[in-house]
Structure formats: C-alpha cells, structure tokens
Amino acid sequence: xxxxxxxxxxxxxxxxxxxxxxxxxxxxxxxxxxxxxxxxxxxxxxxxxxxxxxxxxxxxxxxxxxxxxxxxxxxxxxxxxxxxxxxxxxxxxxxxxxxxxxxxxxxxxxxxxxxxxxxxxxxxxxxxxxxxxxxxxxxxxxxxxxxxxxxxxxxxxxxxxxxxxxxxxxxxxxxxxxxxxxxxxxxxxxxxxxxxxxxxxxxxxxxxxxxxxxxxxxxxxxxxxxxxxxxxxxxxxxxxxxxxxxxxxxxxxxxxxxxxxxxxxxxxxxxxxxxxxxxxxxxxxxxxxxxxxxxxxxxxxxxxxxxxxxxxxxxxxxxxxxxxxxxxxxxxxxxxxxxxxxxxxxxxxxxxxxxxxxxxxxxxxxxxxxxxxxxxxxxxxxxxxxxxxxxxxxxxxxxxxxxxxxxxxxxxxxxxxxxxxxxxxxxxxxxxxxxxxxxxxxxxxxxxxxxxxxxxxxxxxxxxxxxxxxxxxxxxxxxxxxxxxxxxxxxxxxxxxxxxxxxxxxxxxxxxxxxxxxxxxxxxxxxxxxxxxxxxxxxxxxxxxxxxxxxxxxxxxxxxxxxxxxxxxxxxxxxxxxxxxxxxxxxxx
Ligand code: ADP
Numbered sequence: 001x002x003x004x005x006x007x008x009x010x011x012x013x014x015x016x017x018x019x020x021x022x023x024x025x026x027x028x029x030x031x032x033x034x035x036x037x038x039x040x041x042x043x044x045x046x047x048x049x050x051x052x053x054x055x056x057x058x059x060x061x062x063x064x065x066x067x068x069x070x071x072x073x074x075x076x077x078x079x080x081x082x083x084x085x086x087x088x089x090x091x092x093x094x095x096x097x098x099x100x101x102x103x104x105x106x107x108x109x110x111x112x113x114x115x116x117x118x119x120x121x122x123x124x125x126x127x128x129x130x131x132x133x134x135x136x137x138x139x140x141x142x143x144x145x146x147x148x149x150x151x152x153x154x155x156x157x158x159x160x161x162x163x164x165x166x167x168x169x170x171x172x173x174x175x176x177x178x179x180x181x182x183x184x185x186x187x188x189x190x191x192x193x194x195x196x197x198x199x200x201x202x203x204x205x206x207x208x209x210x211x212x213x214x215x216x217x218x219x220x221x222x223x224x225x226x227x228x229x230x231x232x233x234x235x236x237x238x239x240x241x242x243x244x245x246x247x248x249x250x251x252x253x254x255x256x257x258x259x260x261x262x263x264x265x266x267x268x269x270x271x272x273x274x275x276x277x278x279x280x281x282x283x284x285x286x287x288x289x290x291x292x293x294x295x296x297x298x299x300x301x302x303x304x305x306x307x308x309x310x311x312x313x314x315x316x317x318x319x320x321x322x323x324x325x326x327x328x329x330x331x332x333x334x335x336x337x338x339x340x341x342x343x344x345x346x347x348x349x350x351x352x353x354x355x356x357x358x359x360x361x362x363x364x365x366x367x368x369x370x371x372x373x374x375x376x377x378x379x380x381x382x383x384x385x386x387x388x389x390x391x392x393x394x395x396x397x398x399x400x401x402x403x404x405x406x407x408x409x410x411x412x413x414x415x416x417x418x419x420x421x422x423x424x425x426x427x428x429x430x431x432x433x434x435x436x437x438x439x440x441x442x443x444x445x446x447x448x449x450x451x452x453x454x455x456x457x458x459x460x461x462x463x464x465x466x467x468x469x470x471x472x473x474x475x476x477x478x479x480x481x482x483x484x485x486x487x488x489x490x491x492x493x494x495x496x497x498x499x500x501x502x503x504x505x506x507x508x509x510x511x512x513x514x515x516x517x518x519x520x521x522x523x524x525x526x527x528x529x530x531x532x533x534x535x536x537x538x539x540x541x542x543x544x545x546x547x548x549x550x551x552x553x554x555x556x557x558x559x560x561x562x563x564x565x566x567x568x569x570x571x572x573x574x575x576x577x578x579x580x581x582x583x584x585x586x587x588x589x
Contacts, residue, residue: 012145016145016148016149019049019050019149020148020149020152022045022049023045023049023149023152023153023156024152024156026042026045026156026160027156027159027160029041030163030164034064035063035064035065035161035164035165035168036064036065036066036067038066038157038160038161038164039057039059039066039067039070039157042057042153042156042157042160043055043057043070043072044072045153046072046134046149046150046153047072047074049149049153050134050136050142050146050149050150051074051136051138052072052074052134052135052136053073053074053114053116053135053137054071054072054073054074054086054107054133054134054136055071055072055132055133055134055135056069056070056071056083056086056087056090056131056132056133056135057070057071057130057132057133057157058070058087058090058130058131058133059123059129059130059161060127060128060129060130060131061165063129063161063164063168064164064165064167064168064171066164067083069083069084069086069087070083071083081107086107089105089107090133093120094131095127098120098121098122101118101120102118103117103118104116104117104118105118107135114137115137116135116136116137117136117137117138117139117141118133118134118135119133119134119142119146119147119150120132120133121133121151121154122154123154123157123161124158124162129157129158129161129162129165130161132150132153132157134150220240221240221241221242223242224323225242225321225322225323225324226239226240226242226243226246226291226301226321226322227240227242227243227319227320227321228240228243228259228319228320228322229317229319229320230317230318230320231317231318232279232315232316232317232318234275234276234279234318235255235256235257236254236255236256236257236258236259237255239251239254239259243322245294246291246293246294247259247262247291247294248293248294248295249262249294260272263289263290263291264289264291264292264298266290267288267289267290268289270287270289271287271289271303274287275287279315279318282307282315283307284304284305284306284307285304285305286302286303286304286305287302287303288300288301288302288303288325289301289303291322299324299326300324300326300329301322301323301324301325301326302322302323302325303320303321303322304320304323305318305319305320306318306319306320336420336548339541339544339545339548340419340420340466342541343466343469343545346469346473346535346537346541347414347465347469347472348415349535350472350473350476351415354438354441357437357439357440357441358411358437360439360440361411361436361437361440362404362407362408364403365400365403365407366400366404368396368397368400368403369397369400369401369404372394372396372397372400373393373397375389375393376390376393379393410433410437413464413465414437414465414468414469420463420466421463421464421465422462422463423462423464424460424461424572425459425460425461425462425463425464425467426457426459427457427459427460427467427496427504427506427569428453428496430468430471431451431453431471431494431496431506433468434468434472435449435451435475435494437472438472438475438476438479442475442479442492445479445490446490447478447482447490447491447492448489448491448492449492449493450491450492450493450494451493451494451495452493452494452495452496453494453495453496454495454496454497454498457496457497457498457504458498458571458572459571459572460504460549460569460570460571460572461549461570461572462549462569463545463549466545466548466549467549467569469542469545470542470545470546470553470567471506471508473538473539473541473542474508474542474565474567475492475494476538477538477539477565478492478508478509478510478512478563478565479492479510480512480531481510481512481514481562481563482510482511482512482562483512484513485512485513485561488511488561489511490510490511490512491509491510491511492508492509493507493508493510494506494507494508494509495507495509499568502570502571503551503568503569503570503571504568504569504571505566505568505569506566506567507564507565508564508565509558509562509564510562510564511560511561511562512562512563513561513562514558514561514562514563515555515557515563517557520554520555520556520557523539523555524539524540524543524553524555525540526540527540528540539553546567546569549569549570550569550570551567551568551569551570552568553565553566553567554566
C-alpha cells in the first residue's frame with residue numbers, strides 16, 4: 001500500500017464514507033423491487049463510486065426478468081465485448097472460490113484489450129444469487145476502502161435481489177393463484193351453465209313426459225271402448241273416463257270388485273267364472289256380458305282381456321277393453337230374421353213344383369173319407385142295419401180326417417209364416433215327411449228312390465221346418481239334375497248316419513248331370529244357376545240354414561255320374577257337426 005498524506009487519507013476515507021452512505025441508501029430506490037432496475041443501478045453506482053474499468057454481474061438463476069449476465073466497461077465504450085464474451089472468459093472460475101481466482105486477467109482480447117486486476121465477489125453466502133466481478137487496470141486495485149465498498153455493494157445487491165426474488169416469487173405465486181382462481185371460476189361458471197342446461201333439459205323432459213301422459217290419457221279416453229286394468233288377483237285398479245261415463249259411477253266405486261255391480265245379474269256368475277279361468281291360464285281371453293248404462297239400460301258387450309308380462313314372463317297386470325256389440329248383435333238378429341224370411345219365400349216358391357204331390361197327399365185321406373162315409377151309410381141303410389160295421393167305418397173316417405188335417409198342418413208349417421224354433425229334431429222323420437211330399441213328383445220324373453236311414457240316430461237341435469227345407473231343396477235339385485238323363489237309371493239315394501267324430505249327417509246322391517268339380521263352391525253362391533227357370537238361391541239359403549245350426553253343407557262329384565250333397569250337424573248332446581265332423585270321412589252314409 002502506498003504511503004499517503006494524512007490529509008489525502010482523511011479525504012479518501014470521507015469519500016468512502018459518503019459512498020457507503022450512498023450504497024446503504026440504494027435499497028430505498030429499489031422499493032418497487034424490479035430486478036432489472038436493481039442490477040442496473042448496482043452496476044452504475046459501482047462504476048461511478050469505485051472508478052472501475054469493468055463490472056460483470058452474473059445471476060445463477062433468473063430473477064424476475066433481469067438479464068442473467070450484465071457488464072459495464074469504462075475503457076472500451078466503442079468496442080466493448082459483449083457480456084457473453086466476458087462470461088466465457090471468466091467461465092473457468094465462475095464456480096470457484098474467489099480465493100482461487102487469478103489476481104489479473106487480460107480482458108477484451110485483441111481489440112483494445114486490457115490487463116485488469118480483478119476482484120470476484122459472491123452474491124449470497126455461497127454464491128447462490130450469483131457473482132459480481134470488478135476489474136480495474138490501475139495499480140493498487142483494489143484498495144481496502146474499495147474492497148469494503150464492493151463487498152458492501154455485493155451484500156446490498158444480494159439483499160435486494162433476494163427481496164426481488166421473493167417478490168417475484170410472490171408475484172409468480174399470486175399470478176398462479178390468480179390464474180388458478182380464474183380457471184376455477186371459469187370451471188365453476190361452466191359447471192353452473194351445464195347444471196342450468198341440464199335443469200333446462202330436465203324440465204323439457206318433464207314437460208315431454210307430462211305431454212306424453214296427457215296424450216296417452218287422451219288416447220285411452222278416446223278409444224271407442226271401455227278400457228280397464230286389474231291387478232293379478234283380478235281386482236280392478238283403472239277405468240277410462242268413457243267407462244265411468246257409461247256406468248255413471250266414480251272410479252272409487254268401481255275399484256276392487258265394485259265393477260261387478262254394473263254387470264247384469266244373470267251374466268255375472270258366468271262372467272266371473274270366465275274371468276277366473278282366463279287368469280288361471282294366464283292367456284288373453286274374451287267373454288260376453290250385459291253392462292248397465294247410467295240410465296239403467298243394459299247393452300251387450302264383448303269383454304276382451306290381455307295379460308301384461310314382466311321380463312321373466314310372469315303376468316303383472318291385465319288390460320281389458322269392453323266393446324259395445326249391442327248394435328252389431330241387433331244387426332245379427334235382423335240378418336237372421338231376413339235369412340229366415342228368405343228361406344220361407346224360397347219354400348213358398350217350391351210349392352209350385354209340388355202341387356201334384358201336395359194334392360196327392362191331401363187327396364189320399366180325402367178319398368178314404370169318401371169311401372168310408374158311403375160304406376157307413378150303406379151299413380146303416382141295410383136291414384137290419386150293420387151298426388157295428390158302421391161304427392168301425394165311422395172311426396176310419398175320423399182317422400182319415402185326422403190324417404188330412406195333419407197333412408194340412410204340415411203344409412202350413414212348411415209354407416206358412418212362423419218364427420225360428422230350436423227343438424229336438426229327428427232327422428230321419430224330417431226326411432220321411434219331405435219324401436212324403438215329393439214322392440209323387442219323383443215318380444212323375446221316373447226317379448227310383450232308395451232310402452238308407454240309420455237306426456237309433458240321435459236328435460239334433462234346431463228348426464225342423466228349416467232343416468226340412470234344406471232336404472227338400474237337395475231332393476228337388478237331384479230330381480232336376482236327372483230330368484234329362486235317359487241313358488241310365490235315374491237313381492236317388494237318401495242316407496243318414498252318425499259321424500265317428502260325433503254329430504249326424506245326411507247325404508243326397510243322384511245319378512244326374514253332375515257339376516264341374518272346379519266350380520264346386522260357386523254352386524253355393526247366391527243367384528248362381530244353370531237352369532233357365534232357376535233362381536240360384538236354393539243352395540245359398542240351404543247353406544246359411546245349416547251354418548246357423550252350427551253345421552256344414554257341401555257338394556262332392558260322384559265317382560260315376562251325378563253328385564252327392566252332404567250336410568253334417570252337431571247332435572243335441574253337443575258333439576260336433578262342423579269342421580271336425582266333416583273332416584272325418586269314416587261313418588259317412
Ligand atoms: P237353382 O236350383 O234355382 O239353380 P240352387 O241354388 O238350388 O238354385 O242351385 C244352384 C245350381 O247348382 C244349379 O243351377 C245347378 O247348376 C247346381 N246344382 C244344384 N244341385 C245339383 C245337383 N244335384 N247336380 C248337379 N248340379 C246341381
């Protein structure tokens with residue numbers, strides 16, 4: 001250290017103290033803690049106070065947005081090396097202990113380079129903030145006061161930068177917090193919006209559901225029928241408005257078995273039985289019953305019920321609909337009446353064909369009466385009168401008179417106007433009566449008749465006159481089919497029998513012209529006729545009569561010439577005469 005004058009020494013120390021005060025005041029200018037401002041002012045103050053040729057600052061980690069490397073030069077303002085070049089030059093010692101640094105370094109290289117005495121100073125106890133390097137070309141650098149100033153400056157810088165780092169960290173944390181809060185707020189807002197949307201959607205779904213229900217309600221109430229549902233035990237739980245309006249009762253009164261009060265008392269036991277058996281079978285079913293209207297009138301209904309199953313197939317509920325069939329039933333009745341009237345008219349029409357037979361039928365007992373009456377007179381006029389013989393002939397007269405009135409009664413039956421009956425009919429007797437009416441006609445036509453009526457034929461239920469009309473039609477048609485047949489015998493065979501499957505049947509076989517097998521069904525069409533004077537309604541009327549008796553009427557061409565018309569009817573004991581019976585060929589007469 002060079003010897004100094006005490007006056008100069010004192011002045012230098014005073015300057016140093018001024019600088020120190022200036023340095024200590026520096027942090028006051030850093031209150032805003034902007035790292036670039038801190039490092040800039042630090043370097044500028046150092047250059048100014050210590051008269052350095054070089055100050056180099058290097059930060060270990062970024063502090064805010066301050067540059068990592070910063071350099072100030074005094075001597076080479078024109079051609080100063082860039083901070084990175086200085087950094088590169090110093091790099092071998094950057095991490096080393098300041099003690100290990102060389103005392104001097106040539107900085108600036110070829111371009112106006114200088115040989116500088118350097119003083120490295122750690123920022124932070126272990127250099128964790130960075131490094132400050134001061135350099136000066138002059139001899140004696142650094143003096144003690146300069147060392148002091150630089151190290152105090154380094155301390156101040158450390159404290160300032162640490163503060164700035166904390167501040168910037170705080171700022172970063174605050175910003176991060178802000179960012180997170182903003183993100184969370186946005187998420188919450190989105191979640192809220194989503195929730196609101198879902199509640200919209202939910203309200204829409206609820207509205208749609210309500211609309212659906214209203215729609216379903218409207219449909220159920222506008223179905224032209226009485227709709228209901230029951231639990232599995234058969235007790236009712238729902239009735240549509242139309243049902244309640246029809247019976248004129250409130251739903252509460254109809255619940256459980258309350259509905260039964262609206263069923264006609266005569267129909268109720270049968271209906272309850274049917275309902276029980278439908279439930280026992282677990283399958284759809286139907287029944288008929290009369291239901292009382294609110295005004296007390298009864299109307300006939302067809303009750304149809306369907307089971308509703310769960311996924312396992314178990315019945316969980318029953319749905320039913322009652323359809324008003326009163327008008328339809330009335331129409332059916334009217335149709336039956338019309339058919340009966342048509343049948344009667346066609347019977348009357350056949351009367352013309354039968355005049356000879358009818359006259360014969362009546363003439364026979366009448367001539368008997370005439371003969372017996374004159375015999376009786378003769379016996380009484382004899383001397384002595386033959387009273388015993390007269391009595392006998394008078395009795396015969398009465399018998400013949402009765403026979404004549406029977407014939408007339410039968411004719412009135414057959415051709416008069418009467419209602420439809422459902423009585424036990426012996427098909428054999430009915431056939432014989434028809435033949436009695438037609439025998440003369442058959443003889444006239446040269447037809448030979450063969451009757452093969454089965455013994456112990458069970459009775460059928462029905463209208464004797466209508467069934468006789470059918471037989472009469474078949475017999476007259478057979479006779480007509482044989483009218484022009486000359487080359488073979490005109491043979492008519494009438495047979496009755498039992499069917500194996502139950503029921504009875506009757507067959508009328510002729511040896512006539514027959515029919516085209518392809519047209520077998522057209523024969524039964526109304527107004528189909530091949531005759532010049534035919535009406536073509538005989539067979540269609542006959543078929544509807546047989547069908548009304550739950551029977552069947554059909555035609556078959558014979559193996560040889562002619563045709564056979566067969567009818568089957570159920571027996572009075574209930575054995576079938578319809579399809580099942582007709583299918584069974586065995587037992588055919
Ligand atoms: P119609 O006797 O007035 O013609 P039907 O309905 O009784 O009316 O008969 C319709 C048609 O069926 C007859 O015209 C005839 O062609 C045919 N038909 C009926 N019975 C016989 C039969 N026994 N043999 C052949 N054809 C028949």
